[in-house]
Amino acid sequence: MSEGTAPAVGEAASVADEAARERLLYLRGSIDNLDAALVHLLAERFKCTQQVGELKARHSLPPADPAREAAQIARLRRLAEDARLDPAFAEKFLNFIIGEVVQHHRAIADRAVTSGEARAEQPRTTAG
Template identity: 70%
Template sequence: MTTSAPGTPPGSDGDGHSGSAIDASVQSELTRLRESIDNIDAAVVHMLAERFKATQQVGFLKAEHHLPPADPAREARQITRLRELAKSARLDPAFAEKLLNFIIAEVIRHHETIAGETRGHDA
């Protein structure tokens, strides 16, 4: 009979799973995979940070030259491009498009903020 650790519900392995304890080899593989996921998440965050540094520079350039924050033609090209990249990477293109639309909306918001701040300094 398996006993639970103190404070752990009976039949739980302490990781939110009910049933019998996870086999050591399965736990080891879960840990390995989760460490890989954590590394990928960190890389994604760093890549997004670099992307937003570049888009911030675009925002300043647009504001300086009184260009609109949004560029629907470029956005459409980027969505088409990203959907194709997603297909070749075996990632759901609809998911990739949703992600890019979220990022684009955030970039436009940043560009609008930069344009507003720039106009405030021009006055």
């Protein structure tokens, strides 16, 4: 800005541009931190579901549990509403993750069957 005079129109615009650029950088820093947190949270979730998949395969339990999924979706929609997040988006996001988990569960179950690790069905008794 030239000293002792009002800023020229172009100068004022470039000061505003500079402030906008700084704000954008600041917000992008937060977005990067949040994306990193999401990756870590998802990694922890998949560590748990990996163990669930192995447990289910060992005990010949079905990979998907629609009743559990319905309860999770209803809960997440409520949480999203409270947090002012679009519940339809929350549902789509959870369905996307669960779809991936079920695929992993199926792959684990297939491997368990091939390697003979899956627990064989209990033979039916004739008595009773």
